[in-house]
Amino acid sequence: VVSVLLAYGVQTARRRRATVEGLESKGCDIGYSNDWILLGTLPPKAPRWLRAAVGDECFYVPAHVLLGASVTDGDIETLCKLKSLQMIEARSGTLTDANVARLQNELPGCFIYTGD
Numbered sequence: 001v002v003s004v005l006l007a008y009g010v011q012t013a014r015r016r017r018a019t020v021e022g023l024e025s026k027g028c029d030i031g032y033s034n035d036w037i038l039l040g041t042l043p044p045k046a047p048r049w050l051r052a053a054v055g056d057e058c059f060y061v062p063a064h065v066l067l068g069a070s071v072t073d074g075d076i077e078t079l080c081k082l083k084s085l086q087m088i089e090a091r092s093g094t095l096t097d098a099n100v101a102r103l104q105n106e107l108p109g110c111f112i113y114t115g116d
Contacts, residue, residue, distance in 0.1 A: 006054055013058040019081055020062055026075060027068025033061045033084070063087070067094055080106040087111045 020030050023100050064087040065079065071090065076099050079088065085107055095114055097101075103112055 007054035009058055010054050011077065012057070013060075016062065017057050017083070019078055022078060023075065024063065028075075029066040030062050031066075033063040033086075064089065067091065068074075069094065071095060073099075076102055079103060083107065085110045087113065089113045089115075091115055 024030060037098040051059065061084045062082050063084060065082075065085060067088065068073070069091065079085070080103065086109065088103060088107075088110060088111050090113065093115075095112075100112055101113060103110065
């Protein structure tokens with residue numbers, strides 16, 4: 001049972017990492033829940049033996065996104081997969097009203113700043 005849960009967690013982390021890499025390749029900046037502005041990125045809050053066994057990527061959870069200059073509907077679809085997001089920041093005019101509404105619907109706990 002434990003190995004099944006660990007395998008599920010690792011697969012989830014790998015899918016999340018692929019999603020993040022796709023956004024980063026389009027010019028988005030990603031912040032994680034363990035990022036601190038003054039201290040930089042802190043190590044995950046997990047025992048070293050567990051991090052060694054399953055990898056650090058299981059413990060880096062995306063929390064904020066600064067969108068790149070051009071956002072497509074596919075990017076909105078990708079953002080909707082990141083249920084852990086707490087804030088999305090977009091440059092003025094980057095998101096349409098329809099995109100903002102979709103993000104608010106899919107990510108109800110996420111603050112969306114559009115610069116407008």
